[in-house]
Amino acid sequence: MDSIAHSLQRAYSMKQQRYLRLAAWAQRFACLPLLLAFSMVSSAEPASGQKVFRFNVSPNGYPPYMIVDQEAPTGIMWDVVSLISARIGVRIVPQQIPRKRVDQMLLDGYIDGTSRAREWVQEPDKFLFTNPVVDIQEVFFTPKHAGKTYHSPEDLFSKTLVTHLGYMYPELQPYFESGDIKRFDVSRDRDMFNFVLHGDRFDAAVVDLLVGRWILKNEGLQDLFTVSSNNISSYGFRVMFRKENRSFVDKFNAELERIRKNGELEAILANYR
Known part of the structure; x- marks a missing residue:
């Protein structure tokens, strides 16, 4: 009987040890996601303590x-912001x-900045803006097969204008609200041209001049559209920050002015024209 009891006790002890080992492994694996998350967060911060700008x-x-x-x-804003960020450490x-x-x-601190024209923000006073990096020049693009080019908002009365979903058009908003011009939203810039080109309901698209030319060139459509002779609107394209980043914005503006004067900014712009 003693030998049987001893065997049972030994078996129980081995089982208990195996359970404890499994529990220890389970605890390790349970901590793994947290450790990985900490590792990823830590890796986002340079070992040197260099400040990170989440753009x-x-x-x-x-x-x-x-x-x-x-x-x-890549791109104009990325190249400019990258250059300036490196210069100020x-x-x-x-x-x-x-x-x-x-x-x-941005307000909640998940990112630190974004490209934006002040005029496109519903509550701009909540944010801080750099000086303009480049000017956004909105124009009308009209298909050549239409046989006409629209040069002003009045030319588009009773017409339908293709616009970008979620974008604000301060110069055109009164005409949209009055119904003088109908607005049709599209989610991607390149699709705006396809809607105008192939849709019977649409008369023109309002797009930034540089954006429009870039898309038409890359899509092989540059010979199929005409462009209005005047800008519908012109806004400074800036970097938008939270208000507490005044020191960073001041340094950014100083370096922006320096590269504007020494020709580095113009060289970046020339790469994308």
Whole structure:
């Protein structure tokens, strides 16, 4: 009987040890996601303590100002912000945030900056803006087969204008609200031209001049559209920050002025014209 009891006790002891080992492994694996998360967060901060600037490039970009369909972001705004960030000792990290979530995520601190014209923001006083990096010049693009070119908003009365979903057009908004011009929203810049080119309901598209020329060139459509002779609107394209980043914005503006004067900014712009 003693031998049987001893055997049972030994078996129980072995079982208990095996259970404790399994529990220890389970505890280790339970901590693994937390350890991985900590590792990823830690790796986002350079070992040198260099400050990181999380810059929104958006999922689709905004070529040629922001191009994201390559291994690394490029484009006018990315090149300028990268150059200036390096000069003032800040490491830039791209973040792809959907347009409708950008403002709140910026306010909440998930990102540190995004490209934006002040006139496109519903509550601009909540943010801080750099000096303009480049001017956005909105124009009308009209298909050549229409036989006419629209040069002013009045030319488009009773017409339908293709616009970008979620974009604000301060100069055109009164005409949209009065019904003088109908607005039709499209989610991607390049699709705006396809709608105008192939849709019987649409008369023109309002697009930034540089963006439009870039798309038409890359899509092989440059001979199929005419462009209005005058800008419908012109806005400074800036970097938008939270208000507490005044020191960073001041340094950014100083370096922006320096590269404007020494020709570096113009050289970047020339790469995308």
